[in-house]
Amino acid sequence: MSLLTAGDVRELAGRLGVRPTKTLGQNFVVDANTVRRIVRVAGLEPGDVVVEVGPGLGSLTLALLEVVDRVVAVEIDPVLAAELPATVAARARPGTSLEVVLADAVTVTDLPGPAPTALVANLPYNVAVPVLLSMLARFPSLRHGLVMVQSEVADRLVAGPGSRTYGIPSVKTAWYAQARRAGAVPPPVFWPVPRVDSGLVAFTRQPPPRTTATREEVFAVVDAAFAQRRKTLRAALAGWAGSAPGAERALRAAGVDPAARGEQLDVAAFARIAAHRPVGGTP
Numbered sequence: 001m002s003l004l005t006a007g008d009v010r011e012l013a014g015r016l017g018v019r020p021t022k023t024l025g026q027n028f029v030v031d032a033n034t035v036r037r038i039v040r041v042a043g044l045e046p047g048d049v050v051v052e053v054g055p056g057l058g059s060l061t062l063a064l065l066e067v068v069d070r071v072v073a074v075e076i077d078p079v080l081a082a083e084l085p086a087t088v089a090a091r092a093r094p095g096t097s098l099e100v101v102l103a104d105a106v107t108v109t110d111l112p113g114p115a116p117t118a119l120v121a122n123l124p125y126n127v128a129v130p131v132l133l134s135m136l137a138r139f140p141s142l143r144h145g146l147v148m149v150q151s152e153v154a155d156r157l158v159a160g161p162g163s164r165t166y167g168i169p170s171v172k173t174a175w176y177a178q179a180r181r182a183g184a185v186p187p188p189v190f191w192p193v194p195r196v197d198s199g200l201v202a203f204t205r206q207p208p209p210r211t212t213a214t215r216e217e218v219f220a221v222v223d224a225a226f227a228q229r230r231k232t233l234r235a236a237l238a239g240w241a242g243s244a245p246g247a248e249r250a251l252r253a254a255g256v257d258p259a260a261r262g263e264q265l266d267v268a269a270f271a272r273i274a275a276h277r278p279v280g281g282t283p
Contacts, residue, residue: 002091004059006030009191012057012087016079020192028056029122031189035063041182041200042120042146044068051116051139053105053131054124056080058087061098064120070097072116074105105131109138119145125194128153129169136176136205137215146202148185154199155181161266167229171222174267175215177203209267213274218267221274225262233265233273234258241278250276 004012009030013019020028029035038060044050048068055061055073057080064071065088075081081102088098099112106127119142123131128149136142149157152165158179159166173179185198211218224240225233233256234248241247248258254272256265265273 003032003035003062004030004057004087004091005032006191009057009059012083016083018057018077018079027122027125027190027192027194029059029189030191032059032063034185034189035060036066037183038120038122038146038148038200039063039067041202042118043144043202044118044120048118049114049116050118050120051111051135051142053119053121053135055084055100056122058084058091060120060122061088062091065092065096065098068118069095070099070113072099072101072111072113074101074103074108074111076102076104078102106134108134111139115139115141117141117143119147121145122148125150125153125196129157132157133169133172133176136173140205142205144202144204146182146200148198148200151184151197151199154201157201161264163263166263168222168226171226171265171267171270172219173203175208175218177205179203209271211271211275213271213277217277218271218274221270221277222262225265225270229262232259232261236262237273246278250278 009028044067046068050064050068050071052061052071052073055075061071061073081100084100116139119135132147155165156167156169157173158181159170180202182200182202187193225236228236233251234244237247238244241250250273251258253276256269
């Protein structure tokens with residue numbers, strides 16, 4: 001296996017006429033030690049089917065194929081998507097399989113071949129949370145994974161109730177999985193060098209809380225609670241419940257203090273509240 005060096009990345013990009021763009025959130029990893037570290041921390045097994053989002057020029061893809069036999073790469077840039085199979089064919093070990101899907105990872109609903117079991121990706125900063133949540137929602141076969149995101153986003157994804165960084169991404173991620181910080185990544189390993197630090201977030205799938213409400217109904221409560229996070233839940237959920245008294249009744253039925261705020265509740269509490277939405281409230 002021959003991983004891409006910083007020189008390889010720049011040479012390949014120059015040949016393709018590719019310049020990383022802020023619009024697509026592109027920052028290519030140019031350090032082989034970093035991509036091997038990501039793969040190691042991801043805890044992959046040879047039998048894992050890995051979905052990678054935003055493979056770019058293939059730095060992480062090649063490191064993944066050192067450990068697993070199959071990677072499905074979702075790439076939105078047609079030039080990069082067209083070139084990646086050639087890069088892998090020239091450098092990957094025999095017997096490995098790469099399938100490239102030219103698509104927006106936020107909207108992709110189907111992936112070829114066996115169901116993916118792991119998500120490992122250097123996620124574009126500008127769509128990291130939507131991509132992670134949509135992948136977890138649409139592909140329940142994903143048992144575990146590791147994503148690299150902006151450091152502040154990593155803090156939000158793993159935050160617990162009561163933390164100043166706890167919010168909508170924290171609760172919605174917890175619906176699907178247990179997430180934890182798995183390390184930091186410094187700016188110099190990227191090209192171009194970003195002005196912010198990056199963080200690794202590892203996750204393991206877990207069952208959602210038991211509730212008679214659907215995921216969409218639970219997430220509607222979460223959205224309403226954090227839309228006005230300084231307000232009490234009685235006030236913040238008034239629109240959702242149809243009235244402030246209706247919100248109070250739902251909260252008390254769920255065993256939640258109406259004077260509490262959304263940042264104090266875990267995902268199970270939001271699920272209980274959703275199950276008690278009054279008739280006439282907002283779905």
